[in-house]
Every structure is written in C-alpha cells, then in structure tokens.
Amino acid sequence: MRVGLIAGDPGHPVLAAAAELLMRQGHEVAAVPPAGPVVDLADVYLLKARTPQALALARELERRGAPVVNSAAATELCQDRVRTADLARAAGLPFAETAVVGLIGELADPAYPFVVKSRRSRRDDLVARVDGPDRLRELAGRWPEEPVVTQPFVPGTGWDQKLWVVDGQVFAARRQSELATSTGKSGRAEDWEPSAERAALALRVGEVFGLDVYGVDLLDGPAEPVIVDVNAFPGVRGRAGAPEALAALALRVGASGVGVSCGAASRVAARQGARQG
Secondary structure (H helix, E strand, O other): OEEEEEOOOOOOHHHHHHHHHHHHOOOEEEEEOOOOOOOOOOOEEEEOOOOHHHHHHHHHHHHOOOOEEOOHHHHHHHHEHHHHHHHHHHOOOOEOOOEEEEEHHHOOOOOOOEEEEEOEOOOOOOEEEEOOHHHHHHHHHHOOOOEEEEEEOOOOOOEEEEEEEEOOEEEEEEEEOHHHOOOOOOOOEEEOOOOHHHHHHHHHHHHHHOOOEEEEEEEOOOOOOOEEEEEEOOOOOOOOOHHHHHHHHHHHHHHHOOOOOHHHHHHHHHHHHHHHO
8 A cells, every 4th residue: 555644853752663564565655745746646644744745735736636634625624723623613612612803913912811713723832921001012012913812821730731633533631732831832741541521522623623633632621622723634742552553544544535524524624614605
C-alpha cells in the first residue's frame, strides 16, 4: 500500500514512528510537499499540514478520488474558532462561549478578565489572558491586524485536560495551561487517565466534526467539562500506542478507499455552508 504524508515536517515524531511501522510491514510511505503537485495517487493521505496550500492539495486529491485523513473540509473547519464553537454548541457539546471581535483593538469595554485568541487556529497563534487595559493595549500593539475571538476566563487549576483521539482510541494527559505561564506557552505535562465520561465526550467531538485524528482541550477545574479548543491532527507526542493506531488507521482507510468520517465531514461542510448562505 502507498501512504502519502502531507506535512510541513514529515519527521514529526508521531508521523515518523507511524511511517516506520508501515515500512517495516512492507508498505511505501512518501512525504508529499504541501504545495504539490501529485501525479500518481497514493492509496491514502495523512493530512498533518494545515496551510492554505496543503488544504488546496487535499481538496484536489479528494476530487481525484483519494481518501484523505482528516478531510480537507473537517481540517479547515477546525481552523476557524467561530465555526468550531458554533458547530459544537449547536450539537450540544459544552464548548466555551466564543464571541467574534474583529481586530483586537476594536474591543470596547470588555469584562475583565477574559481570554483572547486568534480567530484562525494555527501554530504560534494568539492565546492570552487579559486582566486589564494595560495588557489589552500591549496585545493590541503586538497583534494589530490579527482577527480575534474572546472567551470568558473560567478559573481552574492552571492545567488543561488534553485528549487526543486516533481512530477511536483515546490518549490523554494533563498539561500546564498556557494561560497560567508567563511565556504564554503550555508548560510541563503529566500522565492522566480520563474518566469514561471524558473519553465519551472526546469521541462525540469526532462524530460531530467528522474527524479521525484530533485533539480536544478541556479546562481542568470546578467548571469542567468545558471544551476550549478542537484541533485537527495534533502532535499526540509521547503517547504510547498512538503511532500504532495511526498506522492501522492509514491501512484501513487505504484498503477501503473511504475515510472513516468522510460522510460526517461532508455533512459538517453542508451544515456550515447552509448557515453561511
């Protein structure tokens, strides 16, 4: 079987480990530059990159009949925090209330503290707690042209519950929240076993969003469960069994020619298009 990796970094740990497993079994694994083009189709593609070029390539591969995990539609949806929140809340998921702002400098008389995030989810995007006007002015100066959304700040333990799902298998950890560190980056992590209810919630997210490989971020604290982010094809670093699950998913989807959640992804895109129309 031929497996294509659409990734800015094919050496990413989980991709590299899954690729090694597949090649040991005699399968062909090839990195596919996100900008393309692709002449000979592989049996299945894993879409790790989320750039506009990578999404355009994934859509073209799907048009030509190749299964892509996750689909281009589901991946693109998760990049928009407004669409993500709208779909989650419409499906009854406990997603944090998310308000569209426009540019950060356009915020008027906000209720402090609150959380501000880039509307478009991506690496090194804006995620910050705002405790007062000084902090707001600082962020506006650093991100003057950044479209943003806001979420209420919900007190917690200073940790996030991180759940990752690969083909229905749930992996988890608790990680120090980026909102609790001076650098704005998430800190140390520790092993954590989610309850059956948390695992079921994570699996439900995949059904709603049409995702096969994804992450769900939950607040850790008295207000839980509150979902604050859904990410398509996250890193899943350091989780034993994740590369094996990813390799098995690639083989199964490649053999069937249909992504596990392709139907769900199509319904997601249709619902979102109807709302926007």
